[in-house]
Amino acid sequence: MDREKTVLIKEDEPTVQKGRRSLNAQFDAIGVLLNQGINLLTITSCKDTQSTGSVDVCKIIGNGLTDPESHKNRCYNNGEHVTDTESSCESSFACSSTSSGISCCSESDEESTSSEDDDDDDDDSDYSTSSINKRWTTKNGYNLTTFDQTECSGKWDDEPLPLPVWSNKSKDHLVIDKLYAYEDLVAIIETTLQHMIQETHYDTVNNFIDFYDSFKKDSHSKNLREFFQLYFPPVNRQNHMCVSLGMEIVSRVALLRPDIAEYFYLVSCEEAVEDTLSYIEHCEESNIEAAAWSLEKEHALVAMKIIVAGREGMIILDPGYHVARVVTVMKDQNYPHTGFFTQSNEPGCKREYCYTFSHNNDHFISWHERTTRNGQQKYETSLIYVDRPYRSALDVTVRRNLVYNFRSLLSRDAKGRVFAGVYFPVLADSADSSVTIFYDDGIDNQILKTKVKFTAFTSKIPDNIMCHLRKLAPQLRIDLSSLINILQRSANIIADSDFVAQMLQINDVIAVLSADN
Known part of the structure; x- marks a missing residue:
C-alpha cells in the first residue's frame, strides 16, 4: 500500500448509543480491508473532541516499520471507548487475573501544543522504545532471560536429546x-x-x-x-x-x-x-x-x-x-x-x-x-x-x-x-x-x-x-x-x-x- 488510507465512520446517534456501534463499524471496515488483501500496519483511533465524538477515525497506515507509539491512544474505561494523550495511558489492556478486567485510563484534561513538550515526548519515546527493545531483543538475537531460556539445560540421561524442562508456574490470564x-x-x-x-x-x-x-x-x-x-x-x-x-x-x-x-x-x-x-x-x-x-x-x-x-x-x-x-x-x-x-x-x-x-x-x-x-x-x-x-x-x-x-x-x-x-x-x-x-x-x-x-x-x-x-x-x-x-x-x-x-x-x-x- 503506497499511501495512507483513512476510514471515517460518521455517527448521528445520541452519544449514549454510539460507543459500541461506532467501534463495531470500525472493525467491519478493518475486516473489509483485510479481506481485500490490504496489509494493515498500525491501527490508531482518535476522536473529534469538538463535536462530542461525532466522528471516529480509524486510520490504517501501510509500509515501513510499525510505529510503537501509534497504539498508545486507545484505551477502554469500563467498556466505553475513550481516548487519551500518550502520557495518560500506559496500557489499554494492562490487567491482572482478577474479575475487574482491563485496567482503565482516563482522558487528559488538556493537550500540550508546545514544541518543547513535543521534543521531550520524543525523547521519552526513544528511551521507552529502547528499553522495550533491550528487554526482548539483543543486537542480532533475543534476550533469552526474558524468554526464560538461559538456565534450562536438561539432563541427557543417555538419551539422544536432553530432557525438556518447563516452568514451575503457570502464566496468568x-x-x-x-x-x-x-x-x-x-x-x-x-x-x-x-x-x-x-x-x-x-x-x-x-x-x-x-x-x-x-x-x-x-x-x-x-x-x-x-x-x-x-x-x-x-x-x-x-x-x-x-x-x-x-x-x-x-x-x-x-x-x-x-x-x-x-x-x-x-x-x-x-x-x-x-x-x-x-x-x-x-x-x-x-x-x-x-x-x-x-x-x-x-x-x-x-x-x-x-x-x-x-x-x-x-x-x-x-x-x-x-x-x-x-x-x-x-x-x-x-x-x-x-x-x-x-x-x-x-x-x-x-x-x-x-x-x-x-x-x-x-x-x-x-x-x-x-x-x-x-x-x-x-x-x-x-x-x-x-x-x-x-x-x-x-x-x-x-x-x-x-x-x-x-x-x-x-x-x-x-x-x-x-x-x-x-x-x-x-x-x-x-x-x-x-x-x-x-x-x-x-x-x-x-x-x-x-x-x-x-x-x-x-x-x-x-x-x-x-x-x-x-x-x-x-x-x-x-x-x-x-x-x-x-x-x-x-x-x-x-x-x-x-x-x-x-x-x-x-x-x-x-x-x-x-x-x-
Missing part, C-alpha cells in the same frame, strides 16, 4: 471484559503477525550449515553425537525456524503493546500423536517432567491464556507453520473460537487446521490437521502442552531440528502462502540427493518447481539452472551470489558421507524415542 475489546487486540496482533511472516524466512538450511561448519572446526571431535550434546544452537533474527519466529512475533508485539507481550509464552508441541489419550495419561500420571524421557517436542509455538467476557480460552500463534492469523481457542468453542480454517489450498492438496482444548485434559490443545488429496482425506492430531511455559525451546526443539533429515528455506506472503524457496531431504546416498527449487512464475499464482541434483552445484552451474536461480533469488529476498553459496555449501555437506551417516543415525534414535507417541 489476560482478562478482557468486552468482546469488541478482544477483537481490537486481535486486529493489532494479527496485523503484526502477517507483516512478520511476509518479512521473514522459514529457514532450516543455514542452521544446518552452521552446525556442520562448527563440527568441522572442532579439531577434537570426530564423533558427531558427542559434539551434538556439547553444541548449543545459536539463535538470531535472520535465520528463523519455529522457536525464533515465536520470539520474533512476541518481540514485535512488545514494541506496540509491552503490557500484552508479557502474557505470551513459548509452548511445546508433540507432532502426529497416534494415541492422544494414552499420551496425555502418560504425561499427566504424575507430571509431564516424569514423562520427559519419551518426548520429542519437535515444535514450539506461542500461547496466551485469556478470559474474554468471563469465558476462558487461549490465543495460539504458530508462525513456524506459516499460520498468518491469531488462533482463538475457547473452552466452550463459541465465538470468538476460530474452529477449522484453510491453511493452504494448492493444486492437488488442501490443508485445514483446527485447534481445540483436549477433551481429555485442558492442559493440552489438540491441533487437528485435515489434508485432502484427490478427494481423499487424512487426519492427524498433534498435542500442544499449554499449562506451563516451555523452557527448553532452544535446548531441545532447535537442537532436535539440527539432525532432522529434511531442510528448507522458504518465503511466505502475508497470508502464510509459501511461494518460493528450496527444500531437500538428507539421504544416506549422496548420489541420489537433489534439491527442489520453486518460485511463483507470475502467471495466476502458479508455482514452478524443478528438481536439481546437488552435483550440479559442485562445479560450474549449468545455464538452465542459473535461469531458475535468477528468478528465485529476488523472491527469497537474497542476492544471487548468497543463494548460490547456500546451495554449494549444502552440496558439500550432502557429499560428506561420514557426517551424513552419523547425523541420520542420531535422527533415527530420536525417532525410536518417540515412536510410541
Whole structure:
C-alpha cells in the first residue's frame, strides 16, 4: 500500500448509543480491508473532541516499520471507548487475573501544543522504545532471560536429546471484559503477525550449515553425537525456524503493546500423536517432567491464556507453520473460537487446521490437521502442552531440528502462502540427493518447481539452472551470489558421507524415542 488510507465512520446517534456501534463499524471496515488483501500496519483511533465524538477515525497506515507509539491512544474505561494523550495511558489492556478486567485510563484534561513538550515526548519515546527493545531483543538475537531460556539445560540421561524442562508456574490470564475489546487486540496482533511472516524466512538450511561448519572446526571431535550434546544452537533474527519466529512475533508485539507481550509464552508441541489419550495419561500420571524421557517436542509455538467476557480460552500463534492469523481457542468453542480454517489450498492438496482444548485434559490443545488429496482425506492430531511455559525451546526443539533429515528455506506472503524457496531431504546416498527449487512464475499464482541434483552445484552451474536461480533469488529476498553459496555449501555437506551417516543415525534414535507417541 503506497499511501495512507483513512476510514471515517460518521455517527448521528445520541452519544449514549454510539460507543459500541461506532467501534463495531470500525472493525467491519478493518475486516473489509483485510479481506481485500490490504496489509494493515498500525491501527490508531482518535476522536473529534469538538463535536462530542461525532466522528471516529480509524486510520490504517501501510509500509515501513510499525510505529510503537501509534497504539498508545486507545484505551477502554469500563467498556466505553475513550481516548487519551500518550502520557495518560500506559496500557489499554494492562490487567491482572482478577474479575475487574482491563485496567482503565482516563482522558487528559488538556493537550500540550508546545514544541518543547513535543521534543521531550520524543525523547521519552526513544528511551521507552529502547528499553522495550533491550528487554526482548539483543543486537542480532533475543534476550533469552526474558524468554526464560538461559538456565534450562536438561539432563541427557543417555538419551539422544536432553530432557525438556518447563516452568514451575503457570502464566496468568489476560482478562478482557468486552468482546469488541478482544477483537481490537486481535486486529493489532494479527496485523503484526502477517507483516512478520511476509518479512521473514522459514529457514532450516543455514542452521544446518552452521552446525556442520562448527563440527568441522572442532579439531577434537570426530564423533558427531558427542559434539551434538556439547553444541548449543545459536539463535538470531535472520535465520528463523519455529522457536525464533515465536520470539520474533512476541518481540514485535512488545514494541506496540509491552503490557500484552508479557502474557505470551513459548509452548511445546508433540507432532502426529497416534494415541492422544494414552499420551496425555502418560504425561499427566504424575507430571509431564516424569514423562520427559519419551518426548520429542519437535515444535514450539506461542500461547496466551485469556478470559474474554468471563469465558476462558487461549490465543495460539504458530508462525513456524506459516499460520498468518491469531488462533482463538475457547473452552466452550463459541465465538470468538476460530474452529477449522484453510491453511493452504494448492493444486492437488488442501490443508485445514483446527485447534481445540483436549477433551481429555485442558492442559493440552489438540491441533487437528485435515489434508485432502484427490478427494481423499487424512487426519492427524498433534498435542500442544499449554499449562506451563516451555523452557527448553532452544535446548531441545532447535537442537532436535539440527539432525532432522529434511531442510528448507522458504518465503511466505502475508497470508502464510509459501511461494518460493528450496527444500531437500538428507539421504544416506549422496548420489541420489537433489534439491527442489520453486518460485511463483507470475502467471495466476502458479508455482514452478524443478528438481536439481546437488552435483550440479559442485562445479560450474549449468545455464538452465542459473535461469531458475535468477528468478528465485529476488523472491527469497537474497542476492544471487548468497543463494548460490547456500546451495554449494549444502552440496558439500550432502557429499560428506561420514557426517551424513552419523547425523541420520542420531535422527533415527530420536525417532525410536518417540515412536510410541
